[in-house]
Amino acid sequence: MAAGSIVVDFPSMGAALCFPNLESLLRDSASGFLSAVSAAPAPGAADLTNFHRVFSRVLSTYSDPPLEVVWFFSALSFHDRPDDLRSLLQLLSAFAASSPGAAKPLALLAPVVSELFHSDKPRRETEAVVEAVLSYISICSSRPAPSSTEGTTADAVRLLPAFGDLVKVWSVRHSRERCPFQVLFPLAGDEARRELMKEGCSVDYLAGVVLVEAFLLRLCLKVQNATGVPRSELQKELKIWAVSSIPVFQSHQFFGVLLNMLLNSPLPVYSLVESFLICGN
Known part of the structure; x- marks a missing residue:
C-alpha cells in the first residue's frame, strides 16, 4: 500500500480531493460507485467517468497494484x-502479469467465476470461458512460490479492510438483498465465506476458495452435459476427471478449503448436482 495521503482530481467537479490513504479512497469510491449504480435510470447507465x-492514475503508480484496486477498476470496465x-x-490476468507467485493472480479471478455462475449465456459459451x-489456473499454479528477505512468502499478504466494500461492488449486479459474500x-x-469476511484474511486463502469454486463449477457443467448417461458411468x-484435475492446482489452501467443505456436507452445489443426476437417469 502506498504511504502518505492520496490526492485525486475530479475534473467534472472542478475539485481535487485528498484521501489519507488507499483504504479511505477505496471505501469512498466503493460507496460512490454503489450510489451511482443505484441512482442510474437503467442497468449499466451510471456515469463512472470520474472513477475511471x-x-x-492510481493504477499507474504501482508496478504490482493491490488486488482491491484492480477489482475496482475491473468493475468499472465490466460495468x-x-x-x-x-x-x-x-x-x-493482465494486471496479474507482474505478480510473483500464484496466489494473487488466482485470487483476482473471483469475479469471473462468480459471473460465470450467474451467467444466463448459452452453455457452450459458458463452458468455453470456464x-x-x-x-489460466493451470498456468498460474505452476509458478514457483516467491520468498522475501523477511522469510515470508509474497502469497502471505493480507487483504485490505476495504475488501468487503469491493465485494459489495461486484455483487450489486445480481442482488442487493442477499449477503454480498x-x-x-x-x-x-458458509465457513469459507466467514473466513473471507474476517479482517486480515490472506490472499492465499482467497485463492484457495477461487480454485475450489472453479473446480465445482466445472463439475456442475459436466453433470449438466451428462443428460441420459447412466449414473454409474457418469x-x-x-471420478477420473476429478482425480486428474486436483493435482494441477498445487495449492494447500485448495485442498484445505475443499476438505473442509466435504467434512461439512452437504456441499453448496450438492442439491444442484443431485438434481442433474436424477434427470440424467
Whole structure:
C-alpha cells in the first residue's frame, strides 16, 4: 500500500480531493460507485467517468497494484461491457502479469467465476470461458512460490479492510438483498465465506476458495452435459476427471478449503448436482 495521503482530481467537479490513504479512497469510491449504480435510470447507465480517471492514475503508480484496486477498476470496465467475461478474464490476468507467485493472480479471478455462475449465456459459451479459466489456473499454479528477505512468502499478504466494500461492488449486479459474500462466492461453503469476511484474511486463502469454486463449477457443467448417461458411468467419468484435475492446482489452501467443505456436507452445489443426476437417469 502506498504511504502518505492520496490526492485525486475530479475534473467534472472542478475539485481535487485528498484521501489519507488507499483504504479511505477505496471505501469512498466503493460507496460512490454503489450510489451511482443505484441512482442510474437503467442497468449499466451510471456515469463512472470520474472513477475511471482516478483509478487509471492510481493504477499507474504501482508496478504490482493491490488486488482491491484492480477489482475496482475491473468493475468499472465490466460495468461498461457487462457479460463480456472473456475481456474481464483478460483484463484481470493482465494486471496479474507482474505478480510473483500464484496466489494473487488466482485470487483476482473471483469475479469471473462468480459471473460465470450467474451467467444466463448459452452453455457452450459458458463452458468455453470456464475452460479458459481452468487453463489460466493451470498456468498460474505452476509458478514457483516467491520468498522475501523477511522469510515470508509474497502469497502471505493480507487483504485490505476495504475488501468487503469491493465485494459489495461486484455483487450489486445480481442482488442487493442477499449477503454480498454469498453472491460473489456462490459455490463456497458458509465457513469459507466467514473466513473471507474476517479482517486480515490472506490472499492465499482467497485463492484457495477461487480454485475450489472453479473446480465445482466445472463439475456442475459436466453433470449438466451428462443428460441420459447412466449414473454409474457418469460417476466413473467424474471420478477420473476429478482425480486428474486436483493435482494441477498445487495449492494447500485448495485442498484445505475443499476438505473442509466435504467434512461439512452437504456441499453448496450438492442439491444442484443431485438434481442433474436424477434427470440424467
